[in-house]
Amino acid sequence: MLAGFQMGRAPCCSKVGLHRGPWTPREDALLTKYIQAHGEGQWRSLPKRAGLLRCGKSCRLRWMNYLRPDIKRGNITPEEDDLIIRMHSLLGNRWSLIAGRLPGRTDNEIKNYWNTHLSKKLRNQGTDPKTHHKLTAAPEKKKGKKKNKQKNENKKVLTPEKTLVYLPKAIRVKALSCLPRTESTFTLDSNSGSASTSQEKIQSPGEEAKEVNMVWGVGNDGDNGGGVGIFFGEEHDLVNSSSYVECHSDDVHTDHGTLEKLYEEYLQLLKDEEKPADELDSFAQSLLV
DNA sequence: AAAGCTATCAACCGCTCAAAG
DNA sequence: ACTTTGAGCGGTTGATAGCTT
Numbered sequence: 001m002l003a004g005f006q007m008g009r010a011p012c013c014s015k016v017g018l019h020r021g022p023w024t025p026r027e028d029a030l031l032t033k034y035i036q037a038h039g040e041g042q043w044r045s046l047p048k049r050a051g052l053l054r055c056g057k058s059c060r061l062r063w064m065n066y067l068r069p070d071i072k073r074g075n076i077t078p079e080e081d082d083l084i085i086r087m088h089s090l091l092g093n094r095w096s097l098i099a100g101r102l103p104g105r106t107d108n109e110i111k112n113y114w115n116t117h118l119s120k121k122l123r124n125q126g127t128d129p130k131t132h133h134k135l136t137a138a139p140e141k142k143k144g145k146k147k148n149k150q151k152n153e154n155k156k157v158l159t160p161e162k163t164l165v166y167l168p169k170a171i172r173v174k175a176l177s178c179l180p181r182t183e184s185t186f187t188l189d190s191n192s193g194s195a196s197t198s199q200e201k202i203q204s205p206g207e208e209a210k211e212v213n214m215v216w217g218v219g220n221d222g223d224n225g226g227g228v229g230i231f232f233g234e235e236h237d238l239v240n241s242s243s244y245v246e247c248h249s250d251d252v253h254t255d256h257g258t259l260e261k262l263y264e265e266y267l268q269l270l271k272d273e274e275k276p277a278d279e280l281d282s283f284a285q286s287l288l289v
Numbered sequence: 290a291a292a293g294c295t296a297t298c299a300a301c302c303g304c305t306c307a308a309a310g
Numbered sequence: 311a312c313t314t315t316g317a318g319c320g321g322t323t324g325a326t327a328g329c330t331t
Binding site for chain 1: 296297298299300301302
Binding site: 021022041042043044056057060064093094095096107108111115 | 315319321324
């Protein structure tokens with residue numbers, strides 16, 4: 001069908017005649033050269049203008065996850081490791097949010113690292129990687145060797161012990177083109193200020209109502225005058241939003257020294273085992289503002 | 290040495306949301 | 311108010327390197 005007459009949403013790209021699979025060095029060079037000259041954005045039309053036979057989405061992904069000059073290469077450090085676990089316990093699978101607090105790391109990298117290393121590590125420590133609660137049952141036995149496909153099929157059959165919580169849509173973290181990646185805008189309920197906790201009753205369709213401790217916070221960036229905030233709770237997917245406030249976080253998190261600084265702070269909190277969990281949570285919240 | 294299996298991670302897919310028209 | 315488009319996100323897949331039998 002002719003593009004001009006296409007009803008509904010057009011696919012991100014026509015699959016016909018486009019390259020798929022691993023990128024070649026030549027394609028990388030073309031993309032890098034083009035973005036260096038013209039900047040990011042306009043992903044849909046970029047491939048054509050850059051002389052690439054790729055879909056725009058693929059170009060964006062390649063740039064974001066691999067070619068950007070500020071990508072940090074090498075192994076995830078134990079410090080990053082701990083931060084990821086902590087952030088995940090508060091934010092769940094919000095990889096882009098987590099990645100935003102780890103300079104040079106991409107959401108895809110963190111997601112992969114979580115799935116291959118950290119979830120396993122937590123399980124071995126007797127912690128459910130989904131809920132971060134202690135596992136009551138013994139760790140799952142290895143049931144012999146299986147091919148990947150079989151493994152994946154098993155995943156489909158097994159119903160994970162996941163508490164489904166139906167809440168208003170999660171916040172959308174919107175990257176501003178004028179800001180570095182680690183700076184974000186948030187939507188949030190701006191009716192209240194400061195960090196707080198509360199207990200909410202949540203009901204999933206067809207399920208019993210469940211009481212959940214909500215932890216949320218609203219911070220303020222005095223220097224920039226930008227109100228910032230976010231809701232999140234003990235359980236995953238408790239990010240809530242009802243109105244929109246745009247905020248610019250300071251650039252304190254963008255340099256490499258910052259991670260160490262933040263982590264030191266975090267370690268201080270961890271040293272005192274008696275510290276209530278809320279305090280650690282507040283720390284993680286502070287990373288978000 | 291070969292076959293089988295596992296772990297890893299780049300890339301893809303499908304979806305949602307916001308902005309523009 | 312509605313449609314279309316662009317961008318971004320999280321989940322999943324599949325190629326392959328490396329390990330084990």
